[in-house]
Amino acid sequence: MSARLDLDWQPHRYEVRPWQQRSARGPRIDRTVREIRVSLPPLIRDLDYPMDRPLAAMTQACAGDLGHLDLVHGRTLRALNHLQLRTESVDSSKIENVDASLADYGRALLGVGANASAISMASATAALTRMIRDADATRRIRSEAILAAHHDLFRRNASEAHRAGTYRTTQNWVGGSDYSPRDALHVPPPPETVPDYLDDLFAFANRDDLPPVVQAAIVHAQFESIHPFIDGNGRIGRTLIHAVLRRRRATRHLTVPIASALVAHRERYFAALNDYRAGNARTIVAMLAVAIRIATSESWKAATDVVEIREAWGERAGSPRAGTPLFRLLDLLTEEPIANLALVRERLHLGEDDARAALAQALDARVLVKAPRSRRAPVWLARDVLDEVEDLSTRIVAGSRALRSD
Known part of the structure; x- marks a missing residue:
């Protein structure tokens, strides 16, 4: 204790x-x-904390x-x-x-x-x-x-x-x-x-x-x-x-x-x-x-990183026009960095052909990679955002330990 x-x-x-x-x-x-x-x-319902x-x-x-x-x-x-x-x-x-x-x-x-x-x-x-x-x-x-x-x-x-x-x-x-x-x-x-x-x-x-x-x-x-x-x-x-x-x-x-x-x-x-x-x-x-x-504090950096990731994706994907399936998919992937065809169709209200085409374009632009062991039910990963999830956790852990050691 x-x-x-x-x-x-x-x-x-x-x-x-x-x-x-x-x-x-x-x-x-x-x-x-x-x-x-x-x-x-x-019993604490009426207790105050000085x-x-x-x-x-x-x-x-x-x-x-x-x-x-x-x-x-x-x-x-x-x-x-x-x-x-x-x-x-x-x-x-x-x-x-x-x-x-x-x-x-x-x-x-x-x-x-x-x-x-x-x-x-x-x-x-x-x-x-x-x-x-x-x-x-x-x-x-x-x-x-x-x-x-x-x-x-x-x-x-x-x-x-x-x-x-x-x-x-x-x-x-x-x-x-x-x-x-x-x-x-x-x-x-x-x-x-x-x-x-x-x-x-x-x-x-x-x-x-x-x-x-x-x-x-x-x-x-x-x-x-x-x-x-x-x-x-x-x-x-x-x-x-x-x-x-x-x-x-x-x-x-x-x-x-x-x-x-x-x-x-x-x-x-x-x-x-x-x-x-x-x-x-x-x-x-x-x-x-x-x-x-x-x-x-570390979430401020994450906010900046997410914006930069989305901008970089747009450049790699050839700057798709707003409202196109690919543009909307890139927005979605900042929120849902692990996706399959069903999720893309549901969230973007796309037909199967349009959803598949957008995913293929994101894959070609290196925005997405195919997840391992997902041959029968393909799953795609937006590694840049997933790396930020891990990095945010790592930064918070490191900051906590550094503060404790000071």
Whole structure:
């Protein structure tokens, strides 16, 4: 755990509860566990968070930077938001040790053949998109949206599909043994308490009298402490950060890849959640503020890069006239850098012959390359944009590590 600070938040309480293992599997020591120590978070709906001046300045500054980026590029550069969404989903999955190539991830987004990790990453993108859109449309953080996002995350997972979109009804735990909460790092509250804890959390998340960055950090940490799902809590919990920021209009169009900064310090991130449970919320609030600051700064460069990529494509493709299928395809590829014939026809409202001709022209101009292992169901990659997805993540990770080492 990180260095202990003075308490600035109500710490979790702990209670000893009886335990009986339901399965006979696992080592004998797990089958002999009779008691567990569960964590009981505070109720937070009416709590305020007093900040010292440096932390208040940090959260205000990062929110201002985020709002400026959104104001300048949010309406005019839709491609930047698509790029950010992909970067955020990929790196949020990496925190959970789920990783795949961008080509496989793209195939999963298109619904064509992909491995389990790629499907999981694509499902995380769908969950994130749903949460942000719902918060934007309803101006609320809603249980219905969280359950739908969880369903998006696991509906394509054969072993978890039966639990997709449902809160847990059994005790879970983090770390330790696979068979019992023995030596667990965190044992969340009992399942019968989850509905009341979530009602309390939603009440806090829908307040308008807290700084948005502080509110997002605490909502995330409280959600992770409640751990209301058997699996997927981390990825859904990180979508909540973006949902709160969108609901509070800290950002109206863009989704900066905060997870890219968190994955740079995975152990520190988990330690910050433990600090929150100990009554030190400052650690996670400060960590989120720094993550937003770095992700926002690097997204400015990404915005410039996307514009330059599109201009270079136009030159390589012979400067097609506005409104032609090729011109429109080049615009689309800045948002959808992994495409197949069906996507191009659907998004550009083209017949099959026109869509094929535009793809062939983009291929000839070296805007596109054919994805490996896509002979039967061809998939094309806009490598320049995919490289920018990877580069944005790399820059944020590097910036986070450099800042920590200063």
